[in-house]
Amino acid sequence: MAGVEKGPDWDEICKEFEAYLERCGQRFTKQRQIVLKAVSFAGTHMDAEEILQQAKKIDSSIGFATVYRTLQLMTAGGILAELNFGGERRSFEVVGGGSEHHDHLICTDCGAFVEFFDSEVEELQERIAKKLGFTLTGHRMDLYGNCVRGENCPRRRKQ
Amino acid sequence: MAGVEKGPDWDEICKEFEAYLERCGQRFTKQRQIVLKAVSFAGTHMDAEEILQQAKKIDSSIGFATVYRTLQLMTAGGILAELNFGGERRSFEVVGGGSEHHDHLICTDCGAFVEFFDSEVEELQERIAKKLGFTLTGHRMDLYGNCVRGENCPRRRKQ
DNA sequence: TTCGCTGCAAAGGATTTGCATTCTA
DNA sequence: TAGAATGCAAATCCTTTGCAGCGAA
Numbered sequence: 007m008a009g010v011e012k013g014p015d016w017d018e019i020c021k022e023f024e025a026y027l028e029r030c031g032q033r034f035t036k037q038r039q040i041v042l043k044a045v046s047f048a049g050t051h052m053d054a055e056e057i058l059q060q061a062k063k064i065d066s067s068i069g070f071a072t073v074y075r076t077l078q079l080m081t082a083g084g085i086l087a088e089l090n091f092g093g094e095r096r097s098f099e100v101v102g103g104g105s106e107h108h109d110h111l112i113c114t115d116c117g118a119f120v121e122f123f124d125s126e127v128e129e130l131q132e133r134i135a136k137k138l139g140f141t142l143t144g145h146r147m148d149l150y151g152n153c154v155r156g157e158n159c160p161r162r163r164k165q
Numbered sequence: 166m167a168g169v170e171k172g173p174d175w176d177e178i179c180k181e182f183e184a185y186l187e188r189c190g191q192r193f194t195k196q197r198q199i200v201l202k203a204v205s206f207a208g209t210h211m212d213a214e215e216i217l218q219q220a221k222k223i224d225s226s227i228g229f230a231t232v233y234r235t236l237q238l239m240t241a242g243g244i245l246a247e248l249n250f251g252g253e254r255r256s257f258e259v260v261g262g263g264s265e266h267h268d269h270l271i272c273t274d275c276g277a278f279v280e281f282f283d284s285e286v287e288e289l290q291e292r293i294a295k296k297l298g299f300t301l302t303g304h305r306m307d308l309y310g311n312c313v314r315g316e317n318c319p320r321r322r323k324q
Numbered sequence: 325t326t327c328g329c330t331g332c333a334a335a336g337g338a339t340t341t342g343c344a345t346t347c348t349a
Numbered sequence: 350t351a352g353a354a355t356g357c358a359a360a361t362c363c364t365t366t367g368c369a370g371c372g373a374a
Contacts, residue, residue: 032329033373035329035330038329067330068331069330071332071365072329074364075329075330075365092247092249095363096364111297111299114303124289124293126289130283130286134270135270135310140279140308142309143273144273144310145307145308145309147306148305150302150303151299151300152299152300153298154298191353192347192349192354194348194354196354196355213339214338227355228355229338229340230340233339234340234354254338
């Protein structure tokens, strides 16, 4: 069943990151909290620039280095996933903190963006991996298409 | 059914690129042929550096600029698809010239790489896109997992 | 007091661009 | 011959790193 994703729970995600940091003997500093807050803020994927801007609203002294270092940590800790949509710059989205896994559907005309979850896809992927002799640990699936708005789409990029 | 992909046919892919260039009022130059040859050579994805090296074997005077410009053209023309596997540098693979579409399965331990095609996946994706009000034009699906070789894998990166 | 963390600035790497020259239709 | 395409080098853009000072256990 295709449906809409559930957002991450702040407390849970916070706890998760803190636990990861502790496991690595690292500290859950003010800046790391701010970056975490910044990246969960939008509820969708953001690139480093956007995350920095958001973080700066909370503490303007934060710099790129801290943001990048924190993003790396959070990705390693399974709090964030890294996304790359064709040609665009690297971006990140929350996958920890009880946020449900989802895939993406992107309109190539206007950039409209839908996140969805489909259990059939998940099962099928398991079966495929198994058949090919792999133990599945993760996946990403991006669908590209044109949204219903078609030629009337206000954000349409090309005619 | 999961299976192995079919490689591109050189004549067909050549014709396809030439037709695209003609449509855009551009020329099918010697260098563009060489880059095309270079990227179809390996039969799998290659990054710009690898493509340049391959191209230089045919004509050592070719430079990065030409390679990048040509890759961009070929991607726009639907001859190549751009790939980004987590964190690694951008790479490209042939999707035109009658090469069959496929998805990827990557071992996160050793980098083992399998290309597969599964018609159930294709159908399912169509259904999902339709349900969400999109006309599907393309997709990519990457599965991550651990290959059978497990701890005995000679190329294993981490213990 | 120690060791990790931060911010700054500089370094690094990949990709793109400007320009004079060369090539192709 | 005109407009494109090329190769070089310089410029950009994104990301990482080095380092001195700051902060938390």
